[in-house]
Amino acid sequence: MDGSKTYKAMRKASTAPAPGALADDPLPEVLAFPSDALAPLPPNGFADNLLLASTRGTSLDLTLPLNEQIYPGDTLQLELNGTRVGSPHEVTDEEYSAGQVTLTLTGEDRDSVPEGTVEINYDVDFLSGGGLPNTGPLGQRYITDYTAEGAPFLGEPRFEASVIANGIIPDSLETDASDREYLPAQVPSYFQKAPGDKITPKIDGISDDSAAVIVQTVSMTTEIPYFRTFIEDQGDGPHDFGYIVTDRAGNVSDESRVVTLTALLKDYLTDLIKPGVPAFDDDADVPLIDEADARKPGGLEVIIPGNPSLSSTDQIEVQWGSRIATRVPAQTGTEITVLLPYAIVSDEWHSGGAPADEARAVDVSYTVYRNTISRGRSPAHTVEVNLFVAGGKDPDPETPENENLTRPTLAASSGAENEISGPDFEEDATVTVPWLLEGSLTATPFVEGDILTVRYGSVDLTPRPITDADVTAAVDINDIVLNNAAIKTVGSGTVPLSYRIARSLTSGGSNEDYSPPQDVLVKGSDELPGGGNPLPVGSIPEADGTYPDDPTRQLISRKEAVDGTEFIIPAYVNQKPGDAITVTAKAFRPFYRSEATQTPVSERDFEIPDLHPTDETSPTRVHIEESTLMRYDLLGIGFHFHISYTVFGVADPTIPVASAEYLVDMDSRGTLP
Numbered sequence: 001m002d003g004s005k006t007y008k009a010m011r012k013a014s015t016a017p018a019p020g021a022l023a024d025d026p027l028p029e030v031l032a033f034p035s036d037a038l039a040p041l042p043p044n045g046f047a048d049n050l051l052l053a054s055t056r057g058t059s060l061d062l063t064l065p066l067n068e069q070i071y072p073g074d075t076l077q078l079e080l081n082g083t084r085v086g087s088p089h090e091v092t093d094e095e096y097s098a099g100q101v102t103l104t105l106t107g108e109d110r111d112s113v114p115e116g117t118v119e120i121n122y123d124v125d126f127l128s129g130g131g132l133p134n135t136g137p138l139g140q141r142y143i144t145d146y147t148a149e150g151a152p153f154l155g156e157p158r159f160e161a162s163v164i165a166n167g168i169i170p171d172s173l174e175t176d177a178s179d180r181e182y183l184p185a186q187v188p189s190y191f192q193k194a195p196g197d198k199i200t201p202k203i204d205g206i207s208d209d210s211a212a213v214i215v216q217t218v219s220m221t222t223e224i225p226y227f228r229t230f231i232e233d234q235g236d237g238p239h240d241f242g243y244i245v246t247d248r249a250g251n252v253s254d255e256s257r258v259v260t261l262t263a264l265l266k267d268y269l270t271d272l273i274k275p276g277v278p279a280f281d282d283d284a285d286v287p288l289i290d291e292a293d294a295r296k297p298g299g300l301e302v303i304i305p306g307n308p309s310l311s312s313t314d315q316i317e318v319q320w321g322s323r324i325a326t327r328v329p330a331q332t333g334t335e336i337t338v339l340l341p342y343a344i345v346s347d348e349w350h351s352g353g354a355p356a357d358e359a360r361a362v363d364v365s366y367t368v369y370r371n372t373i374s375r376g377r378s379p380a381h382t383v384e385v386n387l388f389v390a391g392g393k394d395p396d397p398e399t400p401e402n403e404n405l406t407r408p409t410l411a412a413s414s415g416a417e418n419e420i421s422g423p424d425f426e427e428d429a430t431v432t433v434p435w436l437l438e439g440s441l442t443a444t445p446f447v448e449g450d451i452l453t454v455r456y457g458s459v460d461l462t463p464r465p466i467t468d469a470d471v472t473a474a475v476d477i478n479d480i481v482l483n484n485a486a487i488k489t490v491g492s493g494t495v496p497l498s499y500r501i502a503r504s505l506t507s508g509g510s511n512e513d514y515s516p517p518q519d520v521l522v523k524g525s526d527e528l529p530g531g532g533n534p535l536p537v538g539s540i541p542e543a544d545g546t547y548p549d550d551p552t553r554q555l556i557s558r559k560e561a562v563d564g565t566e567f568i569i570p571a572y573v574n575q576k577p578g579d580a581i582t583v584t585a586k587a588f589r590p591f592y593r594s595e596a597t598q599t600p601v602s603e604r605d606f607e608i609p610d611l612h613p614t615d616e617t618s619p620t621r622v623h624i625e626e627s628t629l630m631r632y633d634l635l636g637i638g639f640h641f642h643i644s645y646t647v648f649g650v651a652d653p654t655i656p657v658a659s660a661e662y663l664v665d666m667d668s669r670g671t672l673p
Contacts, residue, residue, distance in 0.1 A: 026137050027067045031078075031103070031120060033142065034060060039248040042196040043216050049142035053249040056146055057107040064101050064122060069134070072096045073127035078103055079135075081119050085109040088125065115144050145249040149197060150190040154256030157185035157201075157224070157241055167262040167373030173228055182211075182225035187243060187256075189220050196248040201226050202255055203234050203241055231263050238262045238371045262371030269309055269376030275318070275366055276303035280383040288359055289385040291511035294346065295400065299339030304366055306333045315369040319377075321348040321362045327369060338366075343397035349387045357506050359384040389513035390445035390501035391437065401498070405445055405515035406434035408454065408497055410482065418497075420487060421523035421655070429487065431461070432478040433499050445513070446470065451502040454480050456520075457490035492524035492651075527651040531573035535659035538569045538583075538645055543664045553593065554664040558672050561626045569620040569645055569659075571613075578650040581611035583622050585641045592640040592663040601639055604631050611645075629666060636669040 037060050039050040051060075064076070072095075075088040086109050095101045103122065110118075122136045163172050163183070173181040187199055197215040200207050201224050208230045215222055224243060231239075240258035278301050279293035294300055302318050302325075314330035316338060323344040330336060352360040363380035391404035412420045413427030420429060431454050437443045446452075450466040461480060470477065496517035502510045525532030542565045543554040556565060567583060587604035590596055606628050613620050627633075642661040649657065 024069075024131070024134050026135050027069065027124065028137055029065045029067050030137060030140055031062045031064050031122060033062055039250065040196065042194075042248065043214065044195065050248055051142055051144055053144075053146050053251050055107075056144070057111065059104050059106045060110075062103045062105055064103060064136075066091070066096060066099050066101055067124075069126075070096075070124060071127065075125045075127075076101060076103060077123050077125070078105055078109070079121050079123055080109065080113050084123060085112065110144065115146055117141055117143050145247065145251065147192070148251040148253040149192050149194075149245045149247050150253045150256070151192070154190050154243070154245065154253055155188040156257040156259045157187055157243055158221070159183070159185055159241075159259060159261065163261060164259075167371065168231065169373070176225065180225075181228040183228070183231065185224055185226060185241065185243075186221040187224055189218070190245065192247075193218050194247065198246040199224050199243055200246065201230070201241075201243050203230065203239050205240070205242075205255065206234070207244065234263070236263055262373045269307070269368055271309070272307060272366075272368065272376055272378035273305040274379040274381040275305070275364055277301070277364055277381065277383050278303065286507050287384060288507055288509070289345070289383055290505070290509060291387050291389055291513070294385070294387060295342050299341050300345055302338045302340060302364060302366075304330075304336040304338060306331070306335045308333045310368065311370075313370060314375065317367045317369060319363075319365045319367065320344050321364075322351065323348045330368065341397070342394075345385065346387055346394060346397050349385045350393045355388055355392050357386070357388045359386045359507060361385075386505055386507065387511065388503070388505065389511045390447075390450060390503050391513045391515075392445075399516075401514045401516040403516055404437050405499075405501070405513060406436065406438045407516050407518040408433045408499055409518060410497055410520050418518060419521045419523075421521070421652075422525075425487065425492075425522070425524045426484060428484050429482040430478060431456075431480040431482050431497065431499075432476050433480065435474055435476050444474065445501055447503070449504060451510075452477065452499060453502070454482075454497070454499045456482055456486055456497055457495045459486045459489060461486070487522070488524075490522070492522045492527045495520045495522050523652045523655065527574065527649070528655060529572055529574050529579060529647040529649040529657045533573065535572050535645070535647065535657055536570040537660045538567055538643060538662050540565055540567055540643075540662070540664055542566070554662075555667065556629060556664060557667045558630060558670060561629045561666075561668075562672075564624055564626045565629065567622040567624055567643060567662075569611075569622065571617050571619050572647070574649060574651065575613050575616050576650045577613050577615060579613055580609075580648040580653065581613070581620060581645055583608040583611065583643065583645045585643045587639050587641055587666075589637060589639040591638055591665045593665075601637075603634065604639065630668040632668065634668075638665070638667045638669060640665045 033049055037051055037055045039052050041047060070091060072091050072093045075090050077084050077088045078086050086106060089103055091101060118141060120140050120142055124134045168183055172183055174184055175181055193215065195215055195217060198212050199222060200209060200212040208227065211225050211227055213222060213224050226241065238260050240260055242256045242258040244255055245253040279289050280287050304316050310330040311332050312329055315327040316330050316336060317327045318325040318338045318340065320340055325338060325340050325344060328338055348362055349360055361382050362385055363382055365378045365380040367377045368375040391402040394402045396403050409432045410418050411430045412424035413429065414424050416424060433452060435444050437445055446466045448466055448468050448471050451463050452466060453463045454461040461482065464480065497520050498515045498517040500512045500514045502512045504510045529535060540556065542560045543556050545551050546555045546557065546560055547553040584607050585605060587601045588598040589601050608622060611620060611622060641664050643664065644659045644661045646656045646658045
């Protein structure tokens with residue numbers, strides 16, 4: 001909220017006289033500041049001792065009439081906000097005789113207190129009499145202001161919309177009581193706005209002091225004039241219009257944010273030729289702009305014929321019916337192509353009434369602007385437009401889809417919705433297209449004769465006509481099969497699933513309406529560790545050849561277990577450094593080739609988690625501690641491990657892929673020599 005500058009006043013606590021003493025009343029005489037140090041009075045005429053900002057850091061001589069209680073030899077000292085400052089001043093015979101004393105308030109002392117309202121007073125120490133010091137009257141103060149108005153910035157001046165749109169022409173001007181023509185502007189309220197502020201208009205950084213306005217009251221806006229003579233002095237063409245604010249203390253603001261306006265109209269074009277619209281003009285049969293034309297990538301083309309009076313500094317603005325397109329640069333003598341966004345074409349067609357299968361006429365013209373001022377408008381070219389589509393008016397014309405159409409859903413072979421993973425990747429899926437519009441309980445986009453085509457990724461499924469039976473049943477269409485070949489062709493990832501509805505027009509041709517896509521998460525086995533094939537079995541190289549009677553037997557005895565051993569995980573398909581690997585070992589007794597019943601010895605089981613490949617091609621080496629293998633804290637026995645590893649790949653960290661088990665005997669019996 002804007003408001004006048006205000007400052008928090010500070011005052012010292014009063015000093016009570018000793019018990020039983022009678023306190024003198026404060027002396028009535030007040031300090032007077034030099035007039036050349038004071039700011040002009042505010043509009044209400046009340047003096048407030050506001051100091052000019054230019055006095056900052058300088059000493060000020062304050063005058064004080066001497067009270068009859070003050071005599072030569074008494075001392076006076078100034079105080080600011082209840083604290084004495086400066087040096088005591090001893091009253092001289094000459095000052096006593098003159099009845100007035102001058103006290104100096106230094107710039108250093110003034111800078112010692114915060115900017116704003118400052119309580120000022122003087123203390124009197126009597127040379128004799130044994131009494132307490134006295135002081136001047138309370139309520140004396142002055143104001144320092146070193147801060148320019150309008151922080152953090154002054155808003156731009158506000159002009160009539162016609163001035164912004166058409167530039168400054170004679171019809172833009174008003175006349176004041178002195179018959180001076182001027183362009184009025186409103187200055188918005190600003191931070192610390194206060195009566196007495198002076199607002200000075202500026203054009204291109206040049207001030208017009210003759211047009212300065214003094215703020216009388218704090219209001220939301222203040223009108224300032226840009227006199228015609230001042231505007232003309234700057235010449236025709238574009239100029240930056242701003243203003244500055246000077247407060248009563250003399251602080252001058254930075255220039256406001258500016259508005260660029262173009263002054264005067266030099267030329268008005270009368271030979272402009274109507275525009276061309278190729279999508280309409282070039283139709284071989286019935287000229288018509290349909291949905292596909294309007295949604296052409298980049299925009300609908302409007303051709304502006306060349307004119308030798310145009311220049312590259314001019315701007316072209318196309319009017320499509322009541323809609324205005326963004327201006328584009330002109331070219332001398334060369335035709336220009338303007339691309340209209342779908343939103344403009346759609347909004348204009350739908351403004352002609354409720355959607356219906358009918359062509360609606362639109363007048364297309366263009367206006368030439370030079371420095372934002374109109375130089376002329378072309379004749380209109382009338383075209384026919386039909387944007388009747390199944391889903392009705394697109395609520396978000398910036399997207400290629402019509403958000404009125406409800407997204408389809410996919411059911412995988414397992415019943416999973418909008419997700420294909422695991423075995424489902426090898427099976428067909430089913431697509432369901434909702435019968436009703438998005439958010440509606442009754443309205444449908446379909447009529448008999450519509451053609452429904454589902455699109456999965458880059459693959460179009462077989463078009464399906466909407467039949468009378470469909471309309472009678474009025475239920476979701478759930479008989480569309482997405483075959484496994486299409487699923488595998490598109491592959492894994494996030495796959496967009498959508499559909500389009502083609503509707504025939506009475507004038508010939510058809511309009512197609514596209515649904516928003518439904519993302520289908522496809523997790524094919526081809527992306528998982530192993531690429532859909534089993535992960536290679538790990539091994540312990542130190543277990544090879546340790547049993548002479550059977551070199552194929554995998555065995556780790558106390559001898560091989562010294563200092564631990566390595567379990568090697570071969571590099572696998574789709575190996576990534578971010579994969580998370582866990583090695584799991586389950587213990588059974590006796591040895592793995594024994595025909596005796598295998599009994600779990602779970603106290604010897606172990607797991608090593610949080611392992612990661614170093615790169616995409618190297619095996620992963622896992623060190624297993626000797627104590628983990630042998631478990632010397634348990635009875636020495638012969639047993640074996642079933643060791644496997646499980647990988648959570650970065651492609652889908654929710655699906656574990658496990659290897660086959662590697663069997664290795666362990667013999668912790670005996671003692672090493």
